[in-house]
Amino acid sequence: MIENGNGRATTIKLAEHRVFSDSFKPLYNQGMSLVEEAAEYLDGDGRAEAKHLTRAGAALYAAESMRLTTRLMQLASWLLLQRAANSGEMTREQVAAEKSKVRLDTHSPQEQAQGWSDLPEKFQSLVVRSMRLQDLVRRMDEEIYGGAPARAEEAELFGNNPVYEQITLLKTAFGHR
Template sequence: MTGRLSMGSGQPIKLAERRVFSDSFKPLYNEGMSLVERAAEYLDGPGRVEARKLSRMAATLYAAESMRLTTRLMQIASWLLLQRAANSGEMTRDQVASEKSKVRLDTASAPDNAIGWNELPEAFLALVNNSLSLQNLVRLMDEEIYGRNAGMTDMPPPRRSNPVSDQISLLNTAFARG
């Protein structure tokens, strides 16, 4: 199913566009903002406590994945806020299209077979997985409304599968090198 229906005019109806530019957008917006809030609360509270209990490798992975999580959620929130602004008439669709070119909906996650992944707290992993699912949904809606890969670079898969690259990334994070 492509998310498109056709009316008598032969023009396809973009279901994602209908959803974003109507009252049915509110639940998606609320879901996204709620996830941002839950992640912030977790990372500032229970996440700090749980991270102290992790092995050195798992703690490094947790730190790197926390940065990816917050980046992913801030990008999703930016996209949602832009759509809400268009929906409420604060911005035109053209203005939104221009501004959303700064939003990236392609923040990957470490592979679930990375060293230390199985030590990460369950609540943290749930936030990561929920954010990846929401990012995927938002990306698909964005592609339907604005065109495939509009404003995005080549999309990496949701989870990278190169263990060497993953370890180098972890080491760079651990030693604060870019």
């Protein structure tokens, strides 16, 4: 807490300070670099490496690459909204309204998935790094805007249900909420 000009104590949220200051640039750059790196990999080396996977491995690769792409697009959307607020292009209220469309809960079974260890190492790294970034952004989002997103609450209700995850993934891919 710090004292404001009126002699009252004000709570400073570190995540809010980070997002709405120059210290946001490294996070923004990290996220956008990860999006670019994943796109390059999936269109290049990843496509070639996927051809050498077993049938089960190829199916897992396809599902995980869809999750990865969805997760990164949602993260990019969140980062772009925060950048717009940071630069004054949008008010925090506008960002809060728009960010309600952004989902920060795209899960990945990772090591628990049968055949995970057969996936290319670079691909595994991209998935793990995207999950870490999503966790960081979700925590910051909750601190800044309060509360967990509705979709995360739904996920908790349904637990680790692969059918629910696939339906949610399809809804995300086709823009339904």
